[in-house]
Amino acid sequence: MIIYLNGEFVPETQARVSVFDRGFLFGDGVYEVIPVFGGRPLRLAEHLERLTRSLAEVRIDNPHDRSGWESLFTTLLEKNPGGDRSLYVQVTRGVARRDHAFPTGVRPTVFAMVNPIVPQNPAVLEQGVAAVVVDDHRWSRCDIKAITLLPNVLARQEALDAGATEAILIRQGLATEGAASNLFVVGDGVIVTPPKDRSLLPGITRDLVVELAQEAGLPLMESTIPEQSLRVAEEIWLTSSTREILPVTRLDGRPVGAGVPGPVWRRVHGLYQDYKARLRET
Numbered sequence: 001m002i003i004y005l006n007g008e009f010v011p012e013t014q015a016r017v018s019v020f021d022r023g024f025l026f027g028d029g030v031y032e033v034i035p036v037f038g039g040r041p042l043r044l045a046e047h048l049e050r051l052t053r054s055l056a057e058v059r060i061d062n063p064h065d066r067s068g069w070e071s072l073f074t075t076l077l078e079k080n081p082g083g084d085r086s087l088y089v090q091v092t093r094g095v096a097r098r099d100h101a102f103p104t105g106v107r108p109t110v111f112a113m114v115n116p117i118v119p120q121n122p123a124v125l126e127q128g129v130a131a132v133v134v135d136d137h138r139w140s141r142c143d144i145k146a147i148t149l150l151p152n153v154l155a156r157q158e159a160l161d162a163g164a165t166e167a168i169l170i171r172q173g174l175a176t177e178g179a180a181s182n183l184f185v186v187g188d189g190v191i192v193t194p195p196k197d198r199s200l201l202p203g204i205t206r207d208l209v210v211e212l213a214q215e216a217g218l219p220l221m222e223s224t225i226p227e228q229s230l231r232v233a234e235e236i237w238l239t240s241s242t243r244e245i246l247p248v249t250r251l252d253g254r255p256v257g258a259g260v261p262g263p264v265w266r267r268v269h270g271l272y273q274d275y276k277a278r279l280r281e282t
């Protein structure tokens with residue numbers, strides 16, 4: 001694989017980052033993941049806007065303007081041909097002697113790579129996945145896409161250890177999102193997703209799903225989701241750039257609704273697939 005590191009495109013085996021990089025020492029950095037279908041990045045402008053915002057919130061200078069990022073991604077995709085892929089980009093504050101205070105005069109470390117998107121196993125779309133409910137141990141700025149992901153890692157592993165695919169996080173009695181995904185619930189035929197605030201990442205897939213559902217005239221509300229609502233939901237879905245819209249059919253070992261992917265998921269999943277098909281044709 002050819003990766004991008006600090007201005008150069010190099011084989012991954014030749015890429016080197018200092019042990020003094022603040023990403024390594026402090027988790028002092030942010031990242032972005034952009035899905036690419038048929039060579040076309042999905043919602044690139046929105047992903048770059050979120051990256052710009054994450055950088056501004058942690059006070060790291062944005063190393064590129066929009067066209068700089070775009071040409072970097074174009075070259076990286078050309079150097080790593082393939083089918084559906086995702087771009088991963090990470091910016092850390094840079095390399096400096098270990099001290100919590102911001103260093104002066106350092107340049108951010110910029111790293112980007114391309115990973116294949118593994119097509120969803122058809123069984124997952126037929127049967128859905130299992131999820132478990134887990135306490136949210138993250139910080140109070142979950143709206144920033146920071147590389148500091150230890151609580152997310154622990155939550156995901158807790159889910160896997162319980163034989164599930166994803167953890168749904170609970171903060172002060174409310175279900176906010178998954179360990180690496182946004183949350184949707186269907187109750188009384190209405191699609192509900194939590195409003196965007198500091199307790200969750202403003203997912204690009206989330207926003208697209210909201211848009212597609214509203215365009216199709218499906219009832220949708222942005223509203224908090226008490227943990228108890230999960231237990232009586234007709235449908236639960238989790239969304240992310242690489243896993244699209246996952247139907248959750250078991251929660252903490254009990255069936256969600258009828259225990260199979262529901263009709264509203266089927267409709268919205270179809271709308272999302274159509275959107276991707278149109279993107280490929282552009």
Ligand code: PLP
Pocket residue numbers: 033152177178179180181182200201202203204205206239240241242
């Ligand atoms: N929430 C968290 C905590 C995430 O890590 C992710 C993506 O990895 C998402 C939500 C979904 O965001 P997106 O749809 O932009 O991939």
